[in-house]
Amino acid sequence: MIGRILPRPLLSLTVLLLWVVISSSVTPGLLLLGSVLAVAVPLLTRSFWPNPPRLVRPWQALRFLGIFAADIVTANWRVARQVIGPLQRLSPAFIEVPLDLRDPFVATLLASVVSLTPGTVAIDLDQQRWILLVHALDAPDPQALARAIKKRYERPLREIFAC
Known part of the structure; x- marks a missing residue:
């Protein structure tokens, strides 16, 4: 009721x-x-409202939030130094991050996490090919950034929501 x-x-x-x-x-x-x-x-x-997947590992979600908060602080510091410094050193790039997860809610959550981290913005979430298009302010090694997003954010979210 x-x-x-x-x-x-x-x-x-x-x-x-x-x-x-x-x-x-x-x-x-x-x-x-x-x-x-x-x-x-x-x-x-x-x-x-979509039906979000069930939170399977809440303690891991708290750990993820701590890591995410620390990443926001360090990324703010890094972006501030980059913007104040010589702009010629920046290597902006568009990066395609292939996703292993297949849940639209969790993929959108991942895109939000990437966008909230200073220096990166999720531009598009292609749910046909399961690719997240990210713009990075400074990505001298785009593949390393894609691997970092998968390891640091996608993998924990897949474990938290068991998807």
Whole structure:
């Protein structure tokens, strides 16, 4: 019963919390309106949400998030030094990363992780050929970057979601 009313409980909670944060005051009427939105938004958008694969190894997911956070910090530092330094040293490149995973949700998650890491942007996710097209600000060895993405991000995501 609750699953039909709240198909995405975390989304409902997020909508309600955001509503409270953006409201200038907390009154019973605003809380009621926020609650209605928290129920209505997930119900009305239910058909747009893919069914994500089940998280099989949550502890490994926490480890992955730690590695990803550290990569963001170090990549920010590296990109800042590259941008401040001589631009002639940069070797921008488009790189095709062949994917071993076949789950659209996890592939999109991988593309997001690559895009959130400074210095790289996922340009396209070809789900016909299962290739992730990445633009790198500096990739003197494009194949080494492709291998690093597969080892550092794709492999752990495949293990976390068992796909």
